[in-house]
Amino acid sequence: MPDQLLFAAEVTLNGLMAGVLYALVALGFVLIYKASGIFNYAQGVMALFAALTLVGIMDGQVPFSHLINAIFGTEVHHFGWHVPAVAAILLTIVVMVVLAWAVNRFIFRHLVNQEPIILFMATIGLAYFLEGFGDLMWGSDIKKLDVGLPQGINLWIDETTYNAFGYGFFIDNLDIVATVIAALLVIGLVIFSQYTKQGRALRAVADDHQAALSVGISLNFIWVLVWSVAGFVALVAGIMWGAKSGVQFSLSLIALKALPVLMLGGFTSIPGAIVGGLIIGVGEKLFEFLIGPLVGGATENWFAYVLALLFLVFRPQGLFGEKIIERV
Amino acid sequence: MFYREAGEFRTSYTDDGQTFPIAFDRWRYYAVLAIAFLVVPFVINDYWANAIFLPFLIYAIAAIGLNILTGYCGQVSLGTGGFMAVGAYACYKLMTGFPDINIFFHVIGAGFITAGVGVLFGLPSLRIKGFYLAVATLAAQFFLVWLFNRVPWFYNYSASGQISAPERTVFGLPVTGPATEPWAAYLFCLVFVVAVAWIARNLTRGSVGRKWMAIRDMDIAAEIIGVNPLTAKLTAFAVSSFFVGIAGALFFAVYLGAVEVGEAFGIQKSFLVLFMIIIGGLGSIFGSFAGAAFMVLMPVLLKNVLVGGLGWATDLAAHIEFLIVGGLIVTFLVAEPHGLAQLWRVAKEKLRLWPFPY
Numbered sequence: 001m002p003d004q005l006l007f008a009a010e011v012t013l014n015g016l017m018a019g020v021l022y023a024l025v026a027l028g029f030v031l032i033y034k035a036s037g038i039f040n041y042a043q044g045v046m047a048l049f050a051a052l053t054l055v056g057i058m059d060g061q062v063p064f065s066h067l068i069n070a071i072f073g074t075e076v077h078h079f080g081w082h083v084p085a086v087a088a089i090l091l092t093i094v095v096m097v098v099l100a101w102a103v104n105r106f107i108f109r110h111l112v113n114q115e116p117i118i119l120f121m122a123t124i125g126l127a128y129f130l131e132g133f134g135d136l137m138w139g140s141d142i143k144k145l146d147v148g149l150p151q152g153i154n155l156w157i158d159e160t161t162y163n164a165f166g167y168g169f170f171i172d173n174l175d176i177v178a179t180v181i182a183a184l185l186v187i188g189l190v191i192f193s194q195y196t197k198q199g200r201a202l203r204a205v206a207d208d209h210q211a212a213l214s215v216g217i218s219l220n221f222i223w224v225l226v227w228s229v230a231g232f233v234a235l236v237a238g239i240m241w242g243a244k245s246g247v248q249f250s251l252s253l254i255a256l257k258a259l260p261v262l263m264l265g266g267f268t269s270i271p272g273a274i275v276g277g278l279i280i281g282v283g284e285k286l287f288e289f290l291i292g293p294l295v296g297g298a299t300e301n302w303f304a305y306v307l308a309l310l311f312l313v314f315r316p317q318g319l320f321g322e323k324i325i326e327r328v
Numbered sequence: 329m330f331y332r333e334a335g336e337f338r339t340s341y342t343d344d345g346q347t348f349p350i351a352f353d354r355w356r357y358y359a360v361l362a363i364a365f366l367v368v369p370f371v372i373n374d375y376w377a378n379a380i381f382l383p384f385l386i387y388a389i390a391a392i393g394l395n396i397l398t399g400y401c402g403q404v405s406l407g408t409g410g411f412m413a414v415g416a417y418a419c420y421k422l423m424t425g426f427p428d429i430n431i432f433f434h435v436i437g438a439g440f441i442t443a444g445v446g447v448l449f450g451l452p453s454l455r456i457k458g459f460y461l462a463v464a465t466l467a468a469q470f471f472l473v474w475l476f477n478r479v480p481w482f483y484n485y486s487a488s489g490q491i492s493a494p495e496r497t498v499f500g501l502p503v504t505g506p507a508t509e510p511w512a513a514y515l516f517c518l519v520f521v522v523a524v525a526w527i528a529r530n531l532t533r534g535s536v537g538r539k540w541m542a543i544r545d546m547d548i549a550a551e552i553i554g555v556n557p558l559t560a561k562l563t564a565f566a567v568s569s570f571f572v573g574i575a576g577a578l579f580f581a582v583y584l585g586a587v588e589v590g591e592a593f594g595i596q597k598s599f600l601v602l603f604m605i606i607i608g609g610l611g612s613i614f615g616s617f618a619g620a621a622f623m624v625l626m627p628v629l630l631k632n633v634l635v636g637g638l639g640w641a642t643d644l645a646a647h648i649e650f651l652i653v654g655g656l657i658v659t660f661l662v663a664e665p666h667g668l669a670q671l672w673r674v675a676k677e678k679l680r681l682w683p684f685p686y
Contacts, residue, residue: 111661114661120404129654129657301474305467316460
């Protein structure tokens with residue numbers, strides 16, 4: 001095979017892997033949007049917050065240490081212990097559940113029946129709040145997240161492809177792990193929503209709030225549940241992205257990358273989020289590879305949005321979204 | 329007590345339909361204008377101009393622009409930062425391309441160019457609605473910022489990739505560049521603010537504005553009663569982008585002087601202006617001002633209290649600022665989803681009856 005084609009194939013593979021990560025974030029959006037009609041802008045910040053909390057717990061940081069030091073003039077930073085990764089992840093899940101409860105108790109319970117734009121704004125407010133809260137709690141320096149995931153080039157793929165084509169593909173182990181975990185997560189979510197009582201209740205709420213209420217499903221409980229699940233998805237996404245590029249502010253910006261994925265796949269479709277993620281991941285990598293050098297590079301910033309925009313003009317509800325029926 | 333309609337008899341439609349039908353309101357409006365034009369320029373200094381008045385005035389223009397699109401026409405846009413960038417770069421190209429023409433016309437020209445770009449990016453709104461449109465406008469935001477970063481023609485091939493405003497004068501007084509007096513810059517912006525608010529107010533209560541509101545409330549129903557969604561949506565995009573473009577031009581030329589596009593007109597700016605109109609009140613000109621004032625004043629206040637008053641580190645104060653801004657936005661939405669403008673309306677209703685409850 002000619003070199004150019006091999007490069008393109010490698011870029012495509014890497015794009016698929018990146019797409020999986022986008023899809024992970026998009027998944028959290030879809031879950032909440034389906035169950036409560038809230039377009040949760042804070043999903044990216046939730047991923048950041050989860051990752052920060054995980055690192056903080058693992059390293060035994062004292063929460064709010066900067067604030068405490070500033071007020072009392074003390075010099076505390078660390079408890080001086082290290083929590084094993086599994087225990088830290090479990091503790092972080094507890095934190096995310098508490099967060100889910102608090103979000104519903106203090107924000108969205110008061111905003112029932114408001115217009116979607118107001119709810120959207122509330123989540124932007126929440127995003128700001130969480131960002132400040134996370135930084136205040138754990139400090140804003142870039143942290144290294146290491147929960148024992150393999151990293152670096154996958155030698156097996158490198159050697160196999162080298163022997164087959166004479167050119168070794170560079171695929172990061174972490175991306176492969178991420179893909180596997182994402183697949184497991186989606187299978188888990190599908191099983192949860194198909195075969196458990198809570199999962200069925202969740203689908204009922206997504207289908208029709210009032211009908212769900214009338215058969216005795218507690219909306220409050222379902223909302224806390226769905227925010228918790230979204231928090232868990234955010235944690236997984238946070239671990240993956242955090243292991244890839246360190247836990248830092250830019251992690252919250254992946255939420256913006258997930259938006260075109262959502263548009264492409266449709267706001268209400270879990271398979272849509274996955275397929276959309278893959279299309280965007282491959283599309284932007286290939287575009288940057290083929291067209292990028294001609295127009296000055298860094299096209300990744302906007303390509304996904306423009307692609308989604310053009311796509312929407314022809315199919316306004318996205319690939320798998322529910323058909324928009326408008327009645328007067 | 330202070331706020332009475334008693335004894336005011338309106339005998340014509342013109343009387344009844346004016347912007348401030350109550351005499352007290354009207355006089356208060358004249359008083360505010362008089363103070364803004366005749367008192368503030370004499371007492372203003374560098375700190376007040378740069379920290380409070382200039383950003384407030386410029387953001388007020390941007391907020392009015394976005395409010396026309398989002399509050400009146402119901403098209404949510406997250407591309408404000410990108411359109412402000414168009415205004416800034418258009419102004420820069422006009423300033424350097426035609427140095428003999430008064431900067432006043434450059435700013436207005438920048439507004440018209442932005443209006444054209446806005447219409448272009450508004451075209452998909454005919455097919456795409458709601459949140460899908462909001463995300464689609466992000467395409468404008470990121471694409472435009474990237475464009476101004478990557479195409480050297482826009483920044484006249486300067487080595488730093490920045491654009492900086494050359495000195496331009498109005499009536500012989502510099503309003504851009506380092507030699508600008510704070511009061512001159514303030515007055516220059518104020519003229520635009522008053523003009524924009526006046527135009528916006530009169531557009532929104534005329535037939536154009538009613539069409540926008542019909543589209544906002546339900547576009548299919550509006551189409552059935554004879555509103556053309558194509559013209560209504562595109563005029564909203566055009567007028568909105570025109571104002572946002574003026575705001576961007578002033579932001580660059582008068583307020584900052586030198587601009588790096590990703591920093592000054594990034595996605596954060598889009599959100600900031602959106603915050604302003606939601607906190608201030610969607611579909612209200614007064615709300616745009618109130619929201620702009622709120623979002624400009626609060627960080628200054630917090631910074632003064634936390635860094636100046638308590639002596640905390642700046643990064644700690646910045647985190648707390650995020651925390652408080654987020655918390656306040658949520659609190660506001662919970663307490664009054666229709667913003668400061670609604671609070672103001674409620675307060676006025678109360679004042680009309682005060683001190684009697686009924």
